[in-house]
Amino acid sequence: MRLVTLGDIHSAAETIAGTALRTPLVPCAWGDADRPLWLKPENLQPIGAFKIRGARNAIRPGMTGVVAYSSGNHGQAVAYVARQLGIPAIVVVPDTTPDVKIAGMQNLGADVIVVAPAERVSRAEELAARHGYPLIPPFDSLDVIAGQGTVGLEIAEDLPDVEVVLVPISGGGLISGVGTAIRALAPRAKVIGVEPALAADARESLAAGRVVSWPIESTQQTIADGLRSPQLSELTFAHIREVVDAIVTVTEEEIGAAVGVLARSSRLVAEPSGAVTTAAYLYHREELPIGRTVAVLSGGNINPALLAALV
Template structure:
């Protein structure tokens, strides 16, 4: 179970090791997005992603004897970088299992932190992680389906409430569901009037589809420029939290994701990876359930983007 108290404890635990990233008001985007625009700049976090919060909270919550053999994590890249950072902090070995399609900047960033990298097909990541755990005794650090991970990610929500109390809606990218589960739990516990809106690629709309079906669906593998949001099934622990606390899920097409990244870079002067700019894309697409008077905080979840990705825009 995930509670506000878990998230508050996580905030105390990870605070010495992370940045309290700013909430930035972007007046220049108000007319374009038809609301009062602010961003929570987790692209400026150490490791350039919110994922560090959950990874640190998880590893700092585990007994040292459980970590002695090392840790292993399946990741699209950002979780792996967070785990690699936390493992280096604790002086334990880390192995990160990444899809072959992971951007080189994420692969290189993980290796630079001293972790071993194993690459495979997207759908094989968790199976290979399980295999490595059994073979070597590594502790598995799940990217989203874990209450300690969710509690760490939920610290973003506590910061938004402290920094920007006039918020009326928070727009959050969804992959496996760890971030939105944590933030929704924190925010709805303290400010239930704030709308929590999830955004995910239309080609992998596992949460939107699953909520309609009333059960966790497993989707087929697809390609999207939002490489961090390609998880094929909602997390088992995450899904009921999203069912209960999230107000809406919006599907975003590929053209709008690209437009969101361009708009954030050119008009907002903020460099974010496509998966993080997806909320801006949803607003440009015109189907976010917000009004012109809403104070909307777009959670910019990461900034691990390479020059080659920028050249392709």
């Protein structure tokens, strides 16, 4: 199986320039002395999440339209890029998707189809076949993984002596790309995945040495709606086995508390999925290596009422 290379990620960086923002590393005054912390705030992207990187690298001029399935952020990214290129976008989302993400897709011109969580992939495949549009998957794509890998490329360029990189895991596209870049450019750094304890299929998969699927009814319970994918793909799992050192899980209470810390202490709006890495840093220090740490804040698309409750 072919895996993404550093060359693919460099190429993706050229492709996405002008669409995705090169986000800064934000130092945290509240970090520990023995493990200083920087945040990589992908909530600052035009659609509020890192997904714009992979979507732009996968959607190319000449396509007549696109179809995607998403828990919300990938759909917004696809809608944004499709509007930029002047083509239609159809996005299939589960009925558990937050209203703020559905509204974001619709405001960007996407035709949003809401279905039961178990039906989103099959409905998207059906619509792609009906319209003759390519299906842009949220993570199971070399182009998408390479695009997400530009997050790791920027981390390594901006903090060459980084020692720990914390990355959220759902379907595995982000950590596959970030891990590939970090392994190549900062090989002594540890790449640690973070996922909710209620959706810890990646941790179980890594321990078992094979892709393990969790019941969708279980993963839908986590507040981290962007991390509810019930399993990795074979492609992302192959990357994870190569580039991820460990996976840490966090509780719902820890995720909610981290959203509040990020808002109050760093003035950054994080959705629960984006806050899991901060939760790991704050509440699972004993499971993390000591050293200069970057936590990827993957997105900030959170319903205002939930944000108010957590802050």
